[in-house]
Amino acid sequence: MGKGGQPKVLLVEDEPAQRTVLAYNLEAEGFAVTQADNGEDAMLLVDEEEPDIIILDWMMPKVSGIEVCRRLKMRPETRGIPIIMLSARAEEVDRIRGLETGADDYVVKPYSVLELMARARAQLRRVRPSTAGVVLEHEDIRLDPESHRVYRADKVLKLGPTEFKLLVTLMERPGRVFSREQLLDLVWGRDIYVDTRTVDVHVGRLRKSLMSHGGADPVRTVRGAGYSLG
Amino acid sequence: MGKGGQPKVLLVEDEPAQRTVLAYNLEAEGFAVTQADNGEDAMLLVDEEEPDIIILDWMMPKVSGIEVCRRLKMRPETRGIPIIMLSARAEEVDRIRGLETGADDYVVKPYSVLELMARARAQLRRVRPSTAGVVLEHEDIRLDPESHRVYRADKVLKLGPTEFKLLVTLMERPGRVFSREQLLDLVWGRDIYVDTRTVDVHVGRLRKSLMSHGGADPVRTVRGAGYSLG
DNA sequence: TTGGACTGTTACAGAACCGTCGCATAGGCT
């Protein structure tokens, strides 16, 4: 993982317009983006940048996306990096070939940028627990996803599962205001129907837990908008 | 989003004169414009160009605007693109039909170009509320939409939700004079009935907040016209 | 099965905010 919890993504796409759009959105979502417009550069950049995730266009001059994918999945030191393939063709055949080659997910053009973001995040979440040493920090709060433990001022806090996920989400982007709807999406899951007020209650519980050993309230309420950390 | 943060708009209008005027104005306002004069081309261009927003005429030969709208809102990958419908008819029936079809906003001809611009911007804001790193600045006022924070001379200001939205609107186009009606539309949202004097009160409150730590009044009153920033 | 931990919903109180009014004042025109 990149420093400061900002995940590094390697974006490989030969079409400049599409690449720019994607890079912009990825950066807006808090990714650190490295770009390449061909497979050869991509291979070099993987070693150089050690990205957390790779978004890879299928069709490219010289070394194709599928070839890059195959090579990366053969090398032990790069095998663990999640790869999302982009393809203009919708045929099922390609999808299967893509996944067989080792891609972890597959998005067909024209894709929704939002969908791609969601998939990227999902892949990161999937890989993250195994990534040792990833510790989210914000002021005196420390969160270790691996051991599922949260400390505040070096004291262990006891959080329920929902409180934990909620805190993870907030800590991934401190300062950013999340609406109740966004939090429901990110913490509870997309297609779960629960009242938005539920978010308030859990924020309250999280606050209580975070302040159980003293210390100021680190969660900020933005009236009419949502919540943020700090 | 287009390069350099330039939002891409797809303009679909069969009447050449109107289309040209609109395209001109949109470009002058910083949009990257793609044009189509019928629904079929529009559908193709959506996939090709991946516009950030679509301005769509209601009446068109072959595939009508409402049909284009319906189709786009059915496809998951295009559903997220905001659509503003243009119509020559003012009947309420049409308005309702338009919104039912999934259009995000609706402007009746003859429309004010400024109003249309403002609405387009408002839609973009709605879809892309996060635009990271994009911090609005004007003189010593700094506004970060992501963290929902406002600073003046590096001091944090406390604004209510309406004051905040009002300031965002003004800061997006510093120097431009907004009428009270425009501000009501953009800040409060259309189809909200409140007295235009309410705008005055909130401008007053905004001024107070902005000057709470000293500094000159950055809001300009244009007698008989409205307000502007700077 | 029992008990405990956790969750989602609801109700209620307090706080923050909103829209309107009335009046004072400033601006522009003759």
Added chain:
DNA sequence: AGCCTATGCGACGGTTCTGTAACAGTCCAA
């Protein structure tokens, strides 16, 4: 100057939003 209109501003009642406690249902382990 004198008049008229537009604007600034304080006050007030009403509304909305948020924090919290209480409660019932679920799940799981012992």
